[in-house]
Amino acid sequence: MTDILVVLETREGALRNASLEAVGAARAAADASGGGKVTALATEQADLDAAQLGGAGADAVLVADAGAHSPDGAAATAVRVAGELGVGAVFVSATVRGRDLLGRIAAGLDTGFAADCTAVDFAEGGFVFTRPVYAGKAQIQVKVNGPVAVASMRGNHFAPAGREASAEMGTTAAEGGKAQVTAIAGKSGGRPDVAEAARVVAGGRGLGSAENWHLLEALADALPGAGLGASRAVVDSGWRPHSEQVGQTGKTVSPELYIAAGISGAIQHLAGMSSSKVIVAINKDAEAPIFQHATYGIVGDVNEILPALTEAVKAAVE
Amino acid sequence: MKICVCVKRVPSTTTRVVVGADNQLDPTGVEFELNPYDEFAVEQALQVKEAAGEGSVTAISFGSADAKKELQKVLAMGADDAVLLQNAEAPHADGATTAKVLAEELQAAGAQLIFFGKQAVDRDQHGVGPAVATRLGMPCITEVVKFELQGDQVVCEREIEGGRETVTASLPCAITCQKGLNEPRFASLKGIMAAKKKPLEMKDVAIEGAAVELVSMSLPPERPAGRIIGEGADAVPALMEALKNEAKVL
Numbered sequence: 365m366t367d368i369l370v371v372l373e374t375r376e377g378a379l380r381n382a383s384l385e386a387v388g389a390a391r392a393a394a395d396a397s398g399g400g401k402v403t404a405l406a407t408e409q410a411d412l413d414a415a416q417l418g419g420a421g422a423d424a425v426l427v428a429d430a431g432a433h434s435p436d437g438a439a440a441t442a443v444r445v446a447g448e449l450g451v452g453a454v455f456v457s458a459t460v461r462g463r464d465l466l467g468r469i470a471a472g473l474d475t476g477f478a479a480d481c482t483a484v485d486f487a488e489g490g491f492v493f494t495r496p497v498y499a500g501k502a503q504i505q506v507k508v509n510g511p512v513a514v515a516s517m518r519g520n521h522f523a524p525a526g527r528e529a530s531a532e533m534g535t536t537a538a539e540g541g542k543a544q545v546t547a548i549a550g551k552s553g554g555r556p557d558v559a560e561a562a563r564v565v566a567g568g569r570g571l572g573s574a575e576n577w578h579l580l581e582a583l584a585d586a587l588p589g590a591g592l593g594a595s596r597a598v599v600d601s602g603w604r605p606h607s608e609q610v611g612q613t614g615k616t617v618s619p620e621l622y623i624a625a626g627i628s629g630a631i632q633h634l635a636g637m638s639s640s641k642v643i644v645a646i647n648k649d650a651e652a653p654i655f656q657h658a659t660y661g662i663v664g665d666v667n668e669i670l671p672a673l674t675e676a677v678k679a680a681v682e
Numbered sequence: 683m684k685i686c687v688c689v690k691r692v693p694s695t696t697t698r699v700v701v702g703a704d705n706q707l708d709p710t711g712v713e714f715e716l717n718p719y720d721e722f723a724v725e726q727a728l729q730v731k732e733a734a735g736e737g738s739v740t741a742i743s744f745g746s747a748d749a750k751k752e753l754q755k756v757l758a759m760g761a762d763d764a765v766l767l768q769n770a771e772a773p774h775a776d777g778a779t780t781a782k783v784l785a786e787e788l789q790a791a792g793a794q795l796i797f798f799g800k801q802a803v804d805r806d807q808h809g810v811g812p813a814v815a816t817r818l819g820m821p822c823i824t825e826v827v828k829f830e831l832q833g834d835q836v837v838c839e840r841e842i843e844g845g846r847e848t849v850t851a852s853l854p855c856a857i858t859c860q861k862g863l864n865e866p867r868f869a870s871l872k873g874i875m876a877a878k879k880k881p882l883e884m885k886d887v888a889i890e891g892a893a894v895e896l897v898s899m900s901l902p903p904e905r906p907a908g909r910i911i912g913e914g915a916d917a918v919p920a921l922m923e924a925l926k927n928e929a930k931v932l
Contacts, residue, residue, distance in 0.1 A: 375845075380843075382843075433847075435812070435821070435822065435823070435824070435849070436815075436816070436821050436822065439812075439816065459842070459843055460824070460825055460840065460841065460842045460843060461842060463808040463809070463824070463825075464808075464812055464822075464824040464825070465812075466807075466808065466809050466812070467777060467778075467781065467807070467808070467809030467810060467811070467812035467813035467816070468812040468813065468815070468816045468822070470777075470778050470809065470813060470893075471778070471781060471812070471813040471814075471816035471817050472816055475778065475893060476776055476777075476778040476779075476892070476893025476894035477777060477778055477807070477809050477813075477893075477894070478807075478894065479777075479805075479806065479807040479808055479809055480806065480807075492897060496806065496902070497804065497805055497806060497899070498693070498697065498699050498707070498803070498804060498806070499695075499803065499806060500902060501697070501698075501699040501901075501902075502699045502701060502707070502899055502900065502901055502902065503899070503900055503901075503902055504705075504896060504897075504898065504899045504900075505896075505897040505898045505899075506776075506894050506895060506896055506897060507894070507895045507897060508893065508894055508895075509891065509892060509893055509894065509895055510778075510893055541821070542820070542821035542851050542852065542855075543821035543822065543823055543849055543850070543851035543855075544849065544850055544851070545847050545848065545849050546848045546849070546850050547847065547848040548842075548845050548846070548847045548848075549845055549846045549847075549848075550844065550845045554844075556844065557843040557844050559843065560843055560844075563931075605862070606827075606860070606861045606862040607841045607862075609861075612695045612803055613695065613718050613719070613803065613861060614861075616806075620931050621925070621929075621931045621932075631695075631696055631698065632695045632696065638902065638905065639902060641929075641931065642925070642929045642931050643905075643908070644921065644925070650910070655908070655910065656908075657905055657908070658908045659905075659906075659908040659929060660908060660909065660910075660911050660921055660924050660925070660929075661908060661909070661910040661911060662910070662911055662912060662913065662914070662917045662918070662921060663910060663912075663913045663914075664913050664914035664915070664917070665914070668914065668915050669914065669915050669917075669918065671915075672915035672918045673918050673921070673922075676918050676919065676921075676922045677922070677932070680922060680926065680932055681932070
């Protein structure tokens with residue numbers, strides 16, 4: 365029976381969806397261990413819903429009284445609360461902020477950590493974490509030897525518990541930090557980040573030029589919940605920002621649907637997207653490696669196929 | 683100002699992974715290189731020193747004896763000296779253990795700024811920089827794409843999901859570097875020659891146990907074979923049919 369603390373991610377007081385997945389992962393893991401308590405901790409003031417977090421799997425929720433996000437402050441609060449509750453594990457979501465907290469919380473608890481987990485099992489009295497290495501070219505299973513297992517959960521791999529329950533709400537003191545977030549600028553368009561999107565439309569050199577990118581954007585606009593991705597070649601050419609790069613020196617994604625347009629499929633790119641559920645490849649070279657990994661392929665010029673696909677998707681989702 | 687940069691020798695990103703009998707990457711035929719994100723860390727450390735017009739940049743790696751090659755590259759790029767914390771098991775050490783070893787060395791070094799790559803592209807954990815900083819009682823700003831030093835204040839920007847945040851801290855501070863922060867310089871021929879005369883200290887370090895135990899390594903499950911639906915825009919209706927009724931993702 366292992367109790368688990370989940371550190372929530374909030375932005376301007378609102379809970380991020382990735383946190384509900386982490387709570388769901390903790391619920392399943394605590395149950396697998398024989399029924400432990402799951403406590404969710406917001407390290408900054410936030411407007412949280414007891415039914416939403418209870419439904420996702422939390423038994424209790426603690427909200428700390430910090431006004432803004434401090435990475436080291438948040439970690440210190442989590443370390444203190446983990447000690448007060450005597451939990452056997454601390455889970456965070458594998459977002460930019462969550463990854464930041466992972467190593468700090470583990471160091472604060474003098475224990476080991478496992479990042480970007482895609483599965484959690486319970487065996488021989490401890491959690492076994494499955495996580496990708498070499499950007500997904502391989503996966504490892506690890507156990508944390510220290511007193512507390514600290515782990516981050518990758519997006520799109522865990523689901524909220526989906527139960528009818530209300531979490532008990534409480535408050536706790538926030539620890540101060542030396543680093544402070546002083547401003548957050550939102551991106552325009554409101555498109556989901558490629559790492560979090562349930563659907564990804566990604567483009568490569570096959571589009572021919574940066575000016576043709578609107579064809580890809582039009583498809584992403586037509587597909588609900590779609591994020592935009594890019595190959596390394598395109599990012600290195602300056603067509604797209606690095607925040608959209610998928611692959612070994614970019615983001616690893618595992619959406620329901622990944623559409624690779626004009627991407628040949630270099631090994632570094634394949635590493636970052638081959639765990640997607642359904643992969644569609646569009647490329648003029650029938651011998652391109654991407655086709656060996658695709659669920660469905662179309663051979664041809666992306667600049668002709670994308671507009672037709674966009675129209676068909678628009679008709680289908682209406 | 684004393685600046686340190688922590689680097690790692692990793693398998694090249696073009697490596698095809700084969701799992702060896704010891705549950706680790708089979709190194710046969712694998713090329714190793716300086717972790718790509720560490721190049722941004724080295725470049726930023728050199729830029730800070732150059733802008734200040736004084737100070738020193740020390741490169742530190744926890745690695746096997748082979749990691750000398752990567753440290754020599756960092757020296758050739760312009761670092762002043764290097765320390766290799768040597769242990770044959772270092773390439774397989776977990777992040778928490780690595781952080782402990784590096785923190786011990788850094789504690790003695792007394793650096794005002796410590797730069798890391800945001801992750802090593804082998805274990806992909808993103809954890810060593812923040813763990814080292816926590817052990818040293820220092821703030822750490824991760825995945826930085828913009829770095830500014832204003833007196834003893836560090837002002838950084840980083841991309842978070844759907845936004846960009848500004849994070850500030852005072853020196854001493856640790857920074858983990860993301861692609862986009864700068865354009866890492868190439869080592870010049872002069873730099874490569876000069877590197878041969880720069881101090882590269884080899885220190886044997888002990889590892890006390892492991893914070894994380896490896897149970898197994900395996901290749902990801904094979905994807906079921908796919909199919910080519912057709913050629914050109916004419917194939918779009920058949921693709922839509924497959925996405926809707928076969929894969930059920932639309």
